[in-house]
Amino acid sequence: MALMGTSDPSGEAEASHEKPFVLRALQIALVVSLYWVTSISMVFLNKYLLDSPSLRLDTPIFVTFYQCLVTALLCKGLSSLATCCPGTMDFPTLRLDLRVARSILPLSVVFIGMITFNNLCLKYVGVAFYNVGRSLTTVFNVLLSYLLLKQTTSFYALLACSIIIGGFWLGVDQEGAEGTLSWTGTLFGVLASLCVSLNAIYTKKVLPAVDGSIWRLTFYNNVNACVLFLPLLLLLGELPALYNFPQLGSAHFWGMMTLGGLFGFAIGYVTGLQIKFTSPLTHNVSGTAKACAQTVLAVLYYEETKSFLWWMSNMMVLGGSSAYTWARGWEMKKIQEEPRPKEEEKSNVEV
Numbered sequence: 001m002a003l004m005g006t007s008d009p010s011g012e013a014e015a016s017h018e019k020p021f022v023l024r025a026l027q028i029a030l031v032v033s034l035y036w037v038t039s040i041s042m043v044f045l046n047k048y049l050l051d052s053p054s055l056r057l058d059t060p061i062f063v064t065f066y067q068c069l070v071t072a073l074l075c076k077g078l079s080s081l082a083t084c085c086p087g088t089m090d091f092p093t094l095r096l097d098l099r100v101a102r103s104i105l106p107l108s109v110v111f112i113g114m115i116t117f118n119n120l121c122l123k124y125v126g127v128a129f130y131n132v133g134r135s136l137t138t139v140f141n142v143l144l145s146y147l148l149l150k151q152t153t154s155f156y157a158l159l160a161c162s163i164i165i166g167g168f169w170l171g172v173d174q175e176g177a178e179g180t181l182s183w184t185g186t187l188f189g190v191l192a193s194l195c196v197s198l199n200a201i202y203t204k205k206v207l208p209a210v211d212g213s214i215w216r217l218t219f220y221n222n223v224n225a226c227v228l229f230l231p232l233l234l235l236l237g238e239l240p241a242l243y244n245f246p247q248l249g250s251a252h253f254w255g256m257m258t259l260g261g262l263f264g265f266a267i268g269y270v271t272g273l274q275i276k277f278t279s280p281l282t283h284n285v286s287g288t289a290k291a292c293a294q295t296v297l298a299v300l301y302y303e304e305t306k307s308f309l310w311w312m313s314n315m316m317v318l319g320g321s322s323a324y325t326w327a328r329g330w331e332m333k334k335i336q337e338e339p340r341p342k343e344e345e346k347s348n349v350e351v
Contacts, residue, residue, distance in 0.1 A: 049063050050063060060116070064115055068229065104206050104209060111221045113191065127294070135317040139164055160321075163323065164320035170312065178306075295314055
């Protein structure tokens with residue numbers, strides 16, 4: 001199986017028709033399960049690294065830096081393996097070009113904000129509230145698409161966004177009522193949502209600089225992030241805190257840190273794999289269902305008790321996200337079905 005390699009869509013379509021239905025259904029179930037396990041495990045592992053009472057490691061920037069370093073090294077390692085053993089995997093050749101790195105730098109700044117604010121949000125809020133805390137990504141997508149790209153949104157999509165906003169504020173209210181609200185974590189969640197939206201927009205703009213390769217973009221983004229994180233580690237005083245960390249020489253600690261980096265690398269692969277075997281629309285639905293399962297697992301694992309309105313806020317966020325996905329899918333289908341003006345004119349002339 002290729003690592004996000006390019007393939008012939010017509011060949012894939014023919015292959016999918018040749019495969020029995022049961023086999024295709026089993027493949028899809030395995031891919032979706034792999035995405036769920038990888039994504040949920042990464043969240044719980046990052047929560048352990050960022051806010052575990054047993055670990056007591058207060059260096060969120062270093063944790064994020066190390067995960068970027070692992071991802072960059074994995075990309076380079078797989079590229080070298082593909083070069084040395086051609087045919088074993090489909091992975092692009094990676095060579096560090098400073099001109100390309102500079103052209104991607106603005107996106108890398110947004111990328112750093114995205115992963116850093118994600119981790120800081122997870123540090124200060126519980127895993128159960130993590131999904132609600134970062135739920136405004138869809139709202140920022142609509143807002144920034146209008147402000148930066150001048151793209152309008154349908155009434156139904158805006159209605160779905162209003163449901164998400166209502167669920168977010170209800171969740172914040174209920175966290176406050178239960179005495180577990182962290183305004184710092186909530187602010188980081190909002191900033192993370194903003195950066196996720198900006199990252200999606202700027203990714204499309206800089207992809208031509210890396211020949212449209214997501215893996216090359218991943219490599220350059222993480223290399224840039226590693227360089228930019230170094231002054232932050234010094235300014236925020238995390239290096240002395242890390243030096244005085246009691247478990248700095250522990251194999252268990254570095255094993256968990258490396259595992260976190262592996263999950264960070266793997267999530268990009270399994271996300272692409274899920275889209276390849278299903279569709280972008282199904283991927284969004286799967287992500288929404290995964291968030292629901294993650295919330296339930298977090299409540300059970302941490303033995304938390306939540307009110308009816310707290311659960312209602314989660315249902316509003318998940319329901320609004322699903323409704324937005326449906327509305328956008330319906331819009332795209334409608335656009336594709338509309339006849340093009342030039343084709344209509346041509347047909348009229350021929351008649």
